[in-house]
Amino acid sequence: MASQTKSRIIEKNKLTELLDKLAQDYHLIAPVQGNNVSFRRVESGSEVTLDYINTVLSSKGAFLPQTETLFRFFRDDSRGFRIETVNDADREQVVFGIRACDARSLRLMDMVFDGQYKDSCYLNRREKTTLIGLACFDHAETCFCPTFGIDPTSGEDVDILFSDIGDRYLVEASTEKGADLLNRFSEFFTELRGDEEQLREARKAGLEGMKKLDVSNIADKMAPLYGSDYWDSIGMKCLGCGICTYVCPTCHCFDIADVSVDEGGERFRCWDSCMFPEFTLMASGENPRADRKARVQQRFFDKLKYFHDRYGELACVGCGRCIRYCPVNIDITQIIEDVTSGKAGNE
Amino acid sequence: MSENIYLPRMATIQSMRPETIDVTTFRVTIDGSDGAGKFEYKSGQFAEVSLLGVGEAPIAISSSPTRPEAIEFSIRRVGELTTGLHELEPMDEIGIRGPFGNFFPLEEMEGQNLLIVGGGIGLSPLRSVIFNVLDNRGKYGKIDIIYGARSPQDLTFTSEYKEWQEVDNVRLHLTVDRGDEEWKGNVGLVPTFLKEINPSPENTTSITCGPPIMIKFVIEALRELGFSSEHIITTLERRMKCGVGKCGRCNIGSKHVCLDGPVFTLKQLEEIPSD
Numbered sequence: 088m089a090s091q092t093k094s095r096i097i098e099k100n101k102l103t104e105l106l107d108k109l110a111q112d113y114h115l116i117a118p119v120q121g122n123n124v125s126f127r128r129v130e131s132g133s134e135v136t137l138d139y140i141n142t143v144l145s146s147k148g149a150f151l152p153q154t155e156t157l158f159r160f161f162r163d164d165s166r167g168f169r170i171e172t173v174n175d176a177d178r179e180q181v182v183f184g185i186r187a188c189d190a191r192s193l194r195l196m197d198m199v200f201d202g203q204y205k206d207s208c209y210l211n212r213r214e215k216t217t218l219i220g221l222a223c224f225d226h227a228e229t230c231f232c233p234t235f236g237i238d239p240t241s242g243e244d245v246d247i248l249f250s251d252i253g254d255r256y257l258v259e260a261s262t263e264k265g266a267d268l269l270n271r272f273s274e275f276f277t278e279l280r281g282d283e284e285q286l287r288e289a290r291k292a293g294l295e296g297m298k299k300l301d302v303s304n305i306a307d308k309m310a311p312l313y314g315s316d317y318w319d320s321i322g323m324k325c326l327g328c329g330i331c332t333y334v335c336p337t338c339h340c341f342d343i344a345d346v347s348v349d350e351g352g353e354r355f356r357c358w359d360s361c362m363f364p365e366f367t368l369m370a371s372g373e374n375p376r377a378d379r380k381a382r383v384q385q386r387f388f389d390k391l392k393y394f395h396d397r398y399g400e401l402a403c404v405g406c407g408r409c410i411r412y413c414p415v416n417i418d419i420t421q422i423i424e425d426v427t428s429g430k431a432g433n434e
Numbered sequence: 435m436s437e438n439i440y441l442p443r444m445a446t447i448q449s450m451r452p453e454t455i456d457v458t459t460f461r462v463t464i465d466g467s468d469g470a471g472k473f474e475y476k477s478g479q480f481a482e483v484s485l486l487g488v489g490e491a492p493i494a495i496s497s498s499p500t501r502p503e504a505i506e507f508s509i510r511r512v513g514e515l516t517t518g519l520h521e522l523e524p525m526d527e528i529g530i531r532g533p534f535g536n537f538f539p540l541e542e543m544e545g546q547n548l549l550i551v552g553g554g555i556g557l558s559p560l561r562s563v564i565f566n567v568l569d570n571r572g573k574y575g576k577i578d579i580i581y582g583a584r585s586p587q588d589l590t591f592t593s594e595y596k597e598w599q600e601v602d603n604v605r606l607h608l609t610v611d612r613g614d615e616e617w618k619g620n621v622g623l624v625p626t627f628l629k630e631i632n633p634s635p636e637n638t639t640s641i642t643c644g645p646p647i648m649i650k651f652v653i654e655a656l657r658e659l660g661f662s663s664e665h666i667i668t669t670l671e672r673r674m675k676c677g678v679g680k681c682g683r684c685n686i687g688s689k690h691v692c693l694d695g696p697v698f699t700l701k702q703l704e705e706i707p708s709d
Contacts, residue, residue, distance in 0.1 A: 157440040160486045167446075167465075167527040168486050172438055203693070204439050204678035313687075313707045340682030343440065343675045347487030354440070354486070359681070366683050369673050370491070370513030373646060375686070388707075389685075396688035 095269065095276035096255045096283065105275045106132030109181050113217075116149045117183040118142050126182070137184065137251075140227045141406060145189045145336030146182050147196065150212045154357040157208070157343070161351035168351075180216040181268070188232045188406040190220055190244035192336035198398040199339050217268050220245035224290040229407025231298035231420055237404060240291060252286035300423050302391075302401060308426050309392040313384070317431040321387075321422070322380035324415045329360035331386070331409035331417070337394075337402045340366070361385050387422055439678055442484045442529025443473070448504060449524055453590040454583075457555055458520055459496065459508040462528065469503045475533035477540060477562035478669060478697045482677045483507060484529030488518040492674040492692070495533065496558040498565035505530070508558040508590060534677040535696050538563055538667060540570075543639045547575035551652050553624050553644025554583050557590050559669055560643050568601050575603070578633055582609040582624040582648075586617045607631055625651035628659075635660040641667045653700060666700035 097105065109115045110130050117135040119127040124139040126146045159171045197213065200206035223230075223239035232239055242248025246265030250257040258276060260266040269276060312318075332338040342359040346352050359366060362382055368374045376382050394402035403419065410418045425431035445462040452458050464471035475481075475495055484490040491513070497506035511520045519528065540563065548567060552560045560579075567574050579598065583589045589608065599606050609620040609627040620627055624644065633640075640661055642652045649668055656666050672684035672691040684691040687706035689698075 158438065166525055167444060168529075170441065170444070172441065199680055202679070204680070206678075206680055207438050208440075339680070341675070341680070343490060343681070345487050345489050352487050354484075354490075356440070356681075359683070361682065367673050369671065370516065371645075371671075373671070375672065385685075388687075389682075393685060393688040 094279055094283070095258045096279055097249075097258055097275050097277070098255050101275050102256070103132035103135075105272060106135055106183065108272060108275075109183065112179075113181040114178050115181050115183060116146065126184075135183070137221070140223070140225055140230075141186055141188070141408070142184075143408070143412070144334060145192060145406065145408070146185050147189075147192065147336050147339070149180065149182050149216065150193065150196065150209050151200075151339060151341070151358070154355055155208060157354045157356055159351065159353045162349075177211060178215060180212065181219060182216055183219045184221045185218055185245060186223055186406070187220065187237050187239045187241055187244065188230075188404040189336045190218060191232075191235070191237050191404045192406075193218070194244050195337050195394070195398070195400055195402060195404070196339050198400070217247070217264050218245040219265075219268075220248045222248055222250040222287075223294065224251065225293040226297050227407060227411070229410045230405065231300060231407060232405035233297055233299040234302055234405045234420075234423075235401060235403060239294060239297075240287070250287050250290075252283055252290060255283075257283045257287060298405075298420060300420060301427055302423060305401065305423065305426060306392040306395040309388060312426065312431055313388065315432060317425065318380045318384040318387075321383045321417060322378065324417055325362070325379050325383050326415055327362050327364075327379055327382070328414060329362040330412045330414070332360040332362055333358060334408035334412050336404060336406055336408070337390070361389070383417075387419070390419070391423070391426070440531070440676070442482070442486075442490070442531045444527050445505070445530045447522060447524050447526050447528060450522070451593075453508060453592070454588050456511045457508055457590050458511075459506055459591075460519065460528075461497075461504045461506050462530070463504050464530070465527070470499070470505050473505060473530065473533065475499055475505075476537035477566045478537035478559055479533040479535050480559075480674075480677075480696060481505075481507070481530050481532030481534065482674075483509075483515075483519070484531070485515055485518045485522070486529055489515045490529070490531070490675075491515045492534070492672075492677060494559035494562075494669070494696075496561045498562050498569060500566050500569035508555065508561070510555045531677060534674075535692055536694065538641060538669075538697055540566060544573045545575070545637075547634075547636075547638040548577045549633050549638050549640040550577070550579045550581075551624065551628060551640060551642040551644075551656075552579070552581045553648040553652075554588065555590065556642075556644030556648070557581055558643075560641060561591055561594075563641060564598060568598065568604070571601060575637065577601075577604045578607065578631070579605065580607045580609070580624065580628055580631060582611070582622075582627060584611045586610050586614055586619075623651070624648055625655045628652060628655045633659065635662070635665065639665045639667060641669075643669045646671075663700035663704060668698060668700070668703070669696045670698065671696070 120136040123143040200209040246262045449461045483493040496508040613621040674684040674692040675681040679693040
């Protein structure tokens with residue numbers, strides 16, 4: 088196995104052809120330029136763009152689709168139902184071009200969907216998917232993944248890492264699954280020329296000045312801020328549009344609902360957001376998080392404390408999407424700084 | 435691959451017993467079994483009850499596992515799903531997922547007196563406890579049940595009170611917010627009535643369920659009566675879509691009501707934020 092996992096290179100002009108082959112053999116999901124760059128299913132390599140710092144939506148939809156049928160049902164002759172399961176989670180999938188932040192977010196989502204009750208829809212997709220990462224050598228102003236111990240040039244949470252080093256990509260498999268895929272398409276890959284490591288190091292200059300905040304003990308520092316006026320000030324700004332949760336790679340909340348026609352229908356789940364008042368509204372009319380203050384407080388407490396209490400990790404990967412797309416400039420890095428500096432408690 | 439945790443088991447309605455104008459007890463058996471089947475639950479747990487095509491909601495189990503001939507849900511008609519359920523008839527099929535959540539620590543409470551305090555439809559999960567302890571009568575001391583509703587017509591499970599009260603050392607104390615010409619019992623709110631009855635906290639655990647505002651004042655009353663926060667147990671209601679800790683909406687602090695609850699001691703609740 089050792090010889091199979093060693094690093095290779097692929098010439099840039101061969102990449103489209105490789106992606107064509109991947110699209111033939113797998114359900115290939117890759118960044119596509121539309122109104123913005125987002126992960127989509129592609130049929131050929133020419134559809135794929137590599138011109139992005141990060142995609143607008145993360146790749147979470149490849150594992151937790153925006154809407155997903157859980158099962159279908161049909162009314163039978165008597166007064167009962169016949170249920171049919173759906174098995175599209177069983178196809179082999181490749182996600183190409185995922186950044187280190189999004190790859191880490193999958194590891195966090197795994198903690199939610201695994202456990203005592205296993206969410207087979209999500210977990211099957213994870214198991215059937217090979218992740219091909221694309222190292223970052225540039226960053227947006229909003230990027231702050233090093234805050235969470237993420238090296239944006241590393242392949243820690245992917246199966247294969249591609250690093251753009253100029254005229255070629257350095258290709259490194261870090262799992263058996265990744266090595267198997269490289270072997271299967273070995274005709275595309277060639278031996279190292281020897282200067283790859285040097286080229287990669289040189290490119291890291293583009294990451295200088297990236298934001299790295301101190302989040303040590305932040306969960307403890309959040310605890311006394313529950314109910315603080317600080318959240319009023321954030322809640323006043325918030326429009327409750329929910330974009331932060333939709334673009335967030337670690338937000339995993341969903342709704343379950345039915346659609347029905349005369350003879351049957353389906354139960355599906357779809358992304359939902361803790362920013363919406365209906366999220367927690369009960370049929371009785373009771374709503375434990377009835378105001379915006381309670382909802383923004385919930386979101387930041389979940390990211391910076393509750394998830395940590397449950398799973399031992401903070402539920403943020405520093406991708407910066409929520410900062411970039413928030414219409415009223417609510418900035419999680421500012422909130423982290425206010426919490427760690429003690430400013431949040433003194434408002 | 436593992437089983438789809440969102441797939442309900444189908445169950446057939448054997449009977450529907452109206453309790454009040456808007457509460458009905460559904461007695462169901464799991465299809466392919468002659469009763470609760472492999473649906474093994476404990477008092478205090480809930481299930482996700484489905485009407486396919488309408489939806490699914492978390493509903494407390496109101497029957498006791500000591501009576502495995504059927505599973506019962508006592509459901510108030512309040513939203514879209516519960517209205518749909520009320521329109522069903524015996525022999526119709528519903529879906530059930532579960533049982534989910536934790537349960538009342540009845541084993542730990544053996545040898546103690548029980549104080550059961552309910553309001554309105556909140557008596558439903560407590561009824562599971564009542565039948566459970568009545569079927570294990572020797573294991574518990576004195577049992578006091580304090581129950582109230584808005585009016586005499588809103589009292590649930592009235593046809594069972596006789597059976598409960600016939601058991602040795604079980605006392606049922608009823609109250610209503612507003613009486614009528616025929617009502618001879620107490621008129622007043624549950625927390626006030628509780629203080630009037632003045633139960634001793636000695637070797638006693640209290641379990642309470644009802645509307646949130648009632649629970650709040652019952653807890654205050656219990657504290658005044660000298661109950662410690664370890665011996666005040668309640669069960670909470672939240673919107674719980676998945677029932678299994680994934681969908682993210684039922685948390686109170688870092689606790690998921692669907693996994694870590696719905697049953698909590700006051701001591702546990704004091705340690706988490708009060709959403």
